[in-house]
Amino acid sequence: MAAGDEEGIGFDDELMVATARTLATHGLGDLTTQRVADEWDKSPPLVHYYYDTKDDLVRGFIEYVRAVLKRSYEAHADDDPIERVAWLLKRHFVGSHGPGEPVFTRSLLEVQSQAAHNEAHCQAIEALDADARRFLREAIADGIEAGVFRDVDVDHTVSFLLAAVRGGLFRFGLFEDDDTAESLVEGLDGYIEEQLLAESVDPATLDLTAK
């Protein structure tokens, strides 16, 4: 996801982009105020002015990503159900194998991977996850009502799709293995074609493998 997708990049955005770059390059373990300040091209006290501690900064970063994603979800909320599902899956994984800029994908993976030991980070990620889940649930429910999707169990389908996307991202973040990523997209595409799209709908309408 590009920071400031729908608006200009402000001061806060710059700090968050610097945080993302630092996380992606050095990892959470080696994230320091000094490194973020260097990446931001400002002084460490200015980072501290915004965020007291490293934990605050990381939580602020997760909340920032959530806010940016939330704006995107709202902007797409009234799209056609098929377009909404395609957009979410493509945005989260397909194509760049992550939300827009790899640096944001990698930094978010980094934070998620280590959130098990930090209650506040874990809660912030759970909120971000719940937003994605809600968006996909509504899209699928609307599509069933409109007759473009089969009468699937919405929760099972959402859990399965998001688990596959999350597992794929996690694997890609670790091995950067393009072949397996493409193979996963084909698998995801087959599932959508054979289990989600109504038989009357042209499968090309939701083709994740299309470039």
Add this chain to the structure above:
Amino acid sequence: MAAGDEEGIGFDDELMVATARTLATHGLGDLTTQRVADEWDKSPPLVHYYYDTKDDLVRGFIEYVRAVLKRSYEAHADDDPIERVAWLLKRHFVGSHGPGEPVFTRSLLEVQSQAAHNEAHCQAIEALDADARRFLREAIADGIEAGVFRDVDVDHTVSFLLAAVRGGLFRFGLFEDDDTAESLVEGLDGYIEEQLLAESVDPATLDLTAK
């Protein structure tokens, strides 16, 4: 996975179980030789006798888990293809939401999550992942040949199934959310029933939701 699944627990196994417990409790960041020694009920120099550095110990742990899993794969290699797929998916996720003991699931997740910053750990995990992939690929190919599975693309199916399992484990490791885990098992089960099993096969033959 219970250490020493198929044989008695030896000295090495005890050290590895202690490492797993330490990882699961304290996380990789706070893993120290002292903590592992305490968990093992031995002295730190004995840990160092086996593994020079913390990195060596962690790599040794991943290789140990791989060896235990490899023995299980070999023990199941000649099972019926449907049983092999069911066993792999259940062992990796369904039921306990992980391979046997939650402590091993959690410790392996912990190591995987942070492997992006350690080339040697990353390679050790890639080897472990390749074993699982090979086992599932052979099981599905054999099942297609035997006519119990549909004529699916083996690689796409394997990538998709393993991504869903990995994503589910990752999510469960973070949020310990039973509802979503059960919902994922239902989704996985639906996929297998509708896309993998041949139409002539009774879906109950590979029912992941069965306790």
